[in-house]
Amino acid sequence: MRNGNRRSKRKTSGFVGRPQELGALLADLRTAKGLSLREVEEATGNAVSNAYLSQLENGKIQKPSPNVLHSLAEVYGVRYETLMEKAGYLLPSAAKESGPRRRLAIFAIDDLTAEEEEELLKYLAFLRSRSPR
Numbered sequence: 001m002r003n004g005n006r007r008s009k010r011k012t013s014g015f016v017g018r019p020q021e022l023g024a025l026l027a028d029l030r031t032a033k034g035l036s037l038r039e040v041e042e043a044t045g046n047a048v049s050n051a052y053l054s055q056l057e058n059g060k061i062q063k064p065s066p067n068v069l070h071s072l073a074e075v076y077g078v079r080y081e082t083l084m085e086k087a088g089y090l091l092p093s094a095a096k097e098s099g100p101r102r103r104l105a106i107f108a109i110d111d112l113t114a115e116e117e118e119e120l121l122k123y124l125a126f127l128r129s130r131s132p133r
Contacts, residue, residue, distance in 0.1 A: 021059065021086075022056070022062070022064075022083070022086040022087050023056055023057045023058060023059040023061075024057075024059075025083075025086055026053070026056055026057050026072060026076075026083075027057040029072075029076040029078060030053075030057070030076070033075075033076060033077075035075075036050075037050035037053050037054055038050045040053055040072070040075055041053065043075045044071040044072065044074075044075055045071075047067070047068070047071040048068050048071050048072060052064075052068070053072075056068075062087075062088075063087050063088055063089075064087060066084065066089060069083040069084055069087060069089075
């Protein structure tokens with residue numbers, strides 16, 4: 001019963017933004033897209049089974065293969081490099097060379113054009129300038 005309660009909380013939590021953990025990030029991306037585990041399995045052409053994805057999201061599998069990450073990146077509309085970094089295949093320091101754009105890509109659900117990404121960064125800077133820290 002305890003697992004059932006935890007699962008129902010996950011479904012209603014929405015996008016909670018915990019990108020430090022690969023499993024939490026994958027669960028958040030799936031939830032934000034409004035997809036079930038089975039729908040993701042179908043969208044990947046059965047490259048990622050719903051059972052395997054469930055284990056990933058729950059942290060039982062820490063380091064999936066790059067092929068799995070590539071399939072999920074395509075379905076979720078995020079950069080492949082972002083998922084590779086979260087899985088530990090790429091060093092965060094190497095990824096940081098691309099600056100604030102790389103950080104923004106983590107939170108983007110769909111692919112953004114360079115212009116859209118630039119506008120979002122400008123808007124974020126505007127919001128930050130208005131609020132005291």
